[in-house]
Amino acid sequence: TPTSVSVIGLGAMGSALASTFVDAGFDTTVWNRTAGRADGLVARGARGAGDLAEAFTASDVVVLCVVNHEAARAVLAAAPPSDGRVVVNLTNGTPQEAESFAAAARDRGHAVLDGGIMAVPELIGGPHAFVLYSGPREAYDAAREVLTVLGRPVYVSDDDGAASLYDLSLLAGMYGMLGGFFHAAALVRSAGHGVESFTDELLVPWLSAMLGTLPESARSIDRGDYAETGSPLAMQVANDSIGEASAAQGVSAELYAPLHALMQRRVDDGHGAEDMAGVVELLHSRGAAA
Ligand code: NDP
Numbered sequence: 001t002p003t004s005v006s007v008i009g010l011g012a013m014g015s016a017l018a019s020t021f022v023d024a025g026f027d028t029t030v031w032n033r034t035a036g037r038a039d040g041l042v043a044r045g046a047r048g049a050g051d052l053a054e055a056f057t058a059s060d061v062v063v064l065c066v067v068n069h070e071a072a073r074a075v076l077a078a079a080p081p082s083d084g085r086v087v088v089n090l091t092n093g094t095p096q097e098a099e100s101f102a103a104a105a106r107d108r109g110h111a112v113l114d115g116g117i118m119a120v121p122e123l124i125g126g127p128h129a130f131v132l133y134s135g136p137r138e139a140y141d142a143a144r145e146v147l148t149v150l151g152r153p154v155y156v157s158d159d160d161g162a163a164s165l166y167d168l169s170l171l172a173g174m175y176g177m178l179g180g181f182f183h184a185a186a187l188v189r190s191a192g193h194g195v196e197s198f199t200d201e202l203l204v205p206w207l208s209a210m211l212g213t214l215p216e217s218a219r220s221i222d223r224g225d226y227a228e229t230g231s232p233l234a235m236q237v238a239n240d241s242i243g244e245a246s247a248a249q250g251v252s253a254e255l256y257a258p259l260h261a262l263m264q265r266r267v268d269d270g271h272g273a274e275d276m277a278g279v280v281e282l283l284h285s286r287g288a289a290a
Contacts, residue, residue, distance in 0.1 A: 002060035002086075003027055005146050008052070008075055009066035009091070010037040016121035017065055017090070017150060022046050023125070024149040031055035053080050061143045062110075065090040065117075069097040073104065081108040086143045090115040090131070094168070095161025102135060102160040111139040114160055116167025117151075124150055132156050134163035177207070179255040183246070190249035217277040224288070226271065226278035233279075234272030237263045 003026060007018040010032035021028040022045045030038045031049040042048040049055035056062055056079040064087060066072050072091040087110040089101055098114035105112040112135055119129035129151025133140055140155050147153045156162040184203055185195045220226050240260060246253040253260075262279045271278050281288075 002143065002146050004029070004059035004061070006031070006049070006055045006059040006062045007046075008032075008055055008062065008064045009071075010041065011065070011067065012121045013090070013117065013124075014063075014065040015041065016124040017063060018046055019044060020125035020149055021146070026146060026149075027059070029055050029058040052078055056080055056082070056085075060086065061146045062087045063090060064088065067091070069093040069101060072101055076101065076105055076108065079108075082110050084109065084111050086111045086113065086139050088113045088115055088133075088143055088147065090117055092116070092167070093164060095164045098134070098164045099160045111136060111142070112160075113139050113143060114163050115147075116163045118167065118170060119151055126151070130154055132163040132166050134158065135160055180207075183251070183253070183255045186251045187246060187249060190251050217275065220275055220277045221280050224281075226274035229275035231276065232273050233263055233276050234267050236276060237267055 005021050005026050006029040007014055007021065008031050010018060010030055014032070015037070018028055018030050018041050022041065028041075028046045029049050030041050030046045031052055031054070032038050038046070038048045047058070049058060052075065062085060064072055064075060066075060069091055072089055072093075076087075087105050089098070089105075089112065093101075102112045102114060113133050114135055116132040117124075117129075118131065119126075123129045130153070131147065131151050132154050133147070134156045136158055137155070140153075144153060156166050181199075181203065185199070188195055188198045220228070237260065242256055243253045243260060246256075259279070262282050263276060265282060266272075266274075266276075266279050
């Protein structure tokens with residue numbers, strides 16, 4: 001069981017990770033390119049490494065959290081090779097970047113996990129934080145006890161890019177929801193009404209109820225069968241009331257328009273009697289994977 005962990009990169013997120021490890025009682029070594037950033041953590045009980053090599057070799061598990069993959073690759077290239085030390089890269093990036101980092105890290109003898117942090121720094125170590133991991137199962141099992149203190153660990157798969165893909169998919173879902181919220185807020189505000197009470201009393205309960213419909217839509221998408229529905233697409237695009245009302249209110253419908261266009265295309269393709277979830281079929285340029 002690993003009892004030591006190193007954190008490389010002490011920005012807002014890396015510092016939160018490191019202080020959580022310290023508070024959990026792990027023997028924590030820290031390193032940051034700009035040295036001063038380690039001071040607060042050292043005062044709290046972390047060991048400040050004199051250089052990157054020392055930080056890398058000090059612990060069983062090395063957590064890397066720097067600004068982007070270019071920086072992560074630079075850190076990796078400057079760090080000493082190892083014989084199976086687990087390097088956990090929590091730097092945000094694309095699946096392709098995760099795969100290429102993992103390959104480069106393996107070439108240097110490390111075991112490697114890629115991670116996607118689903119939390120802001122203040123939530124690290126709290127009940128709402130979770131972190132997605134992908135990479136070899138043995139590496140995950142070896143590091144799991146250390147990683148658990150950051151937030152609920154979720155092992156996605158042994159495919160190096162999978163944690164990143166899930167991370168970005170969750171963010172895509174979030175941005176879609178926020179886009180809808182902003183459009184709704186602009187409409188309500190255009191009539192001189194307060195957004196706060198509309199949101200508290202109506203939008204949050206409405207969206208919460210609609211969230212309950214996602215699992216059924218997800219099953220349709222998994223089956224590729226959209227036939228069963230109480231809300232056929234043709235009915236939903238029989239008019240563009242949202243677009244027209246927005247224009248009349250002086251509100252741009254640019255957040256909603258692309259979705260409306262996809263729904264219309266799906267109807268034009270002959271799927272008007274089906275469920276809206278069928279628009280997902282229009283999003284694949286290479287066809288869905290088997
Ligand atoms: P910050 O901008 O606060 O910190 C960036 C860190 O990267 C600093 O420690 C910086 O070191 C280091 N760095 C930059 N370039 C290099 C380099 N070439 N070599 C070594 N170190 C380098 O970012 P965060 O801590 O907020 O984010 C870190 C990662 O965590 C990002 O990938 C981010 O997407 C991800 N993340 C952040 C979240 C957040 O809410 N903050 C949420 C989820 C994920 P120096 O001090 O020397 O500049």
